Amino acid sequence: MNTPKKLLAAGLLLVSTAAWAQNTGGLFKDIQYGLKVGGTATHGYTVIPALPTAIANVQVPEITNNNNGIGYGYTAGLFARKNMRKGYIQAEVTYNMFVLKQVADVTLDVNANPSLVNALPISVAPGLVNATLNATSESTLKSVNVPILLGRRLLNDKVRAYFGPNFIFVTNAQAIRNTSGRLNENKTIGFPQREIPLTTSQTNLLNRFEAADLEVKDVTYALEFGLGVSPTRRMDVDLRYAVPVGGVYKNTEIKGFLGIASLTIGYAAF
Numbered sequence: 233m234n235t236p237k238k239l240l241a242a243g244l245l246l247v248s249t250a251a252w253a254q255n256t257g258g259l260f261k262d263i264q265y266g267l268k269v270g271g272t273a274t275h276g277y278t279v280i281p282a283l284p285t286a287i288a289n290v291q292v293p294e295i296t297n298n299n300n301g302i303g304y305g306y307t308a309g310l311f312a313r314k315n316m317r318k319g320y321i322q323a324e325v326t327y328n329m330f331v332l333k334q335v336a337d338v339t340l341d342v343n344a345n346p347s348l349v350n351a352l353p354i355s356v357a358p359g360l361v362n363a364t365l366n367a368t369s370e371s372t373l374k375s376v377n378v379p380i381l382l383g384r385r386l387l388n389d390k391v392r393a394y395f396g397p398n399f400i401f402v403t404n405a406q407a408i409r410n411t412s413g414r415l416n417e418n419k420t421i422g423f424p425q426r427e428i429p430l431t432t433s434q435t436n437l438l439n440r441f442e443a444a445d446l447e448v449k450d451v452t453y454a455l456e457f458g459l460g461v462s463p464t465r466r467m468d469v470d471l472r473y474a475v476p477v478g479g480v481y482k483n484t485e486i487k488g489f490l491g492i493a494s495l496t497i498g499y500a501a502f
Contacts, residue, residue: 262315263502268468270496272305274330278488280445290343290358295336297488300368303331307494309377315385322381322394330492332371339364342415348428352415361423365413371437373448374404379456395457398474405437405448445483452478454492468498 278297285291309326342348342361349355378401383394410432417425437448458472474492 263312264315264500265310265312265502266466266498266500267309268311268324268326268470268496268498269308270306270470270494272307272328272330273493274303274305274332274490275299275301276332276334276488276490278334278486281485283445285344287343287358290341292344293338293340295338297334297336297369300333300335303333303370305329305331305372307377307496311498313500319382319384320392320394322379322383324377324379324381326377326379328375328377330373330375332373332490334369334371336367336369337364338367339416348415351428356421356423360421361418362416363413363428364416365411365428367409367411369407369409371405371407373402373437376401376403381456383460390462392460392462392468392470393458394460395455398454398456400452400454400476400478402438402448402450402452407435407437407443407446409433409435440482445481445486447482448480449478449482452476452480454478466500468496468500470494470496470498472496 277299280295280297282294283292305328307326307328309324311322311324313320313322339362341358342352342356342363343358345363345365348363352361377398379396379398381394381396383392385392410430411428412430413428415423415426415428417423435442435446437443437446438450440447454474454476456472456474458470460468460470462468472494474494476490476492480490
């Protein structure tokens with residue numbers, strides 16, 4: 233059984249045990265469990281450090297992938313909540329999709345990019361011809377998440393505030409990138425400006441051979457906090473924000489920021 237299936241089985245066992253134990257008193261006396269579903273909104277930026285190439289004195293320059301709007305996804309799963317005097321502890325197992333949209337502009341020596349070199353009709357020495365590339369990307373990450381949250385009940389249990397770690401087990405990570413640009417003119421050697429047509433590529437970010445330095449971790453963690461409203465005893469409406477402080481990429485030199493907001497509706501079956 234793979235990791236996501238194990239986690240889902242653990243979640244089912246968690247809430248089933250909570251339901252069975254609810255009527256036994258003691259530690260499990262005030263436990264609720266139920267279902268939740270909602271949407272996610274993701275934003276962020278990524279800074280990829282300069283990288284050397286096989287050609288002397290030629291490198292891929294630092295690239296900043298800036299935020300390019302909000303990416304929308306979904307979340308759905310199970311929760312179990314142990315109520316205490318004024319607070320509670322809540323554990324969940326959810327399946328999620330997060331979408332990150334980014335844009336980058338970079339100017340580099342054509343010799344730093346094999347596809348550019350192969351497209352040239354002649355070979356050029358390093359430092360003679362640069363290319364300006366414009367790229368947009370949409371990265372989609374699917375995961376099984378296990379948040380463990382500590383909370384406080386307020387206003388006669390109608391409002392909840394909480395925070396805690398969210399363990400993220402990545403099941404799928406793909407990036408679709410659209411790239412266009414131009415080869416810049418160099419009058420000294422008689423090289424004219426040329427347009428680079430739009431190309432589209434797809435990368436499996438969990439495959440180190442495809443993703444290279446952009447390979448995503450299988451497991452990471454985030455800090456999550458939020459506010460919830462309970463209009464009825466069984467219904468929850470939650471607004472959350474999570475930041476993956478454990479890092480998303482295996483290459484620790486890649487820096488940036490990723491923020492994930494979610495809005496969910498939950499129903500406590502017991």
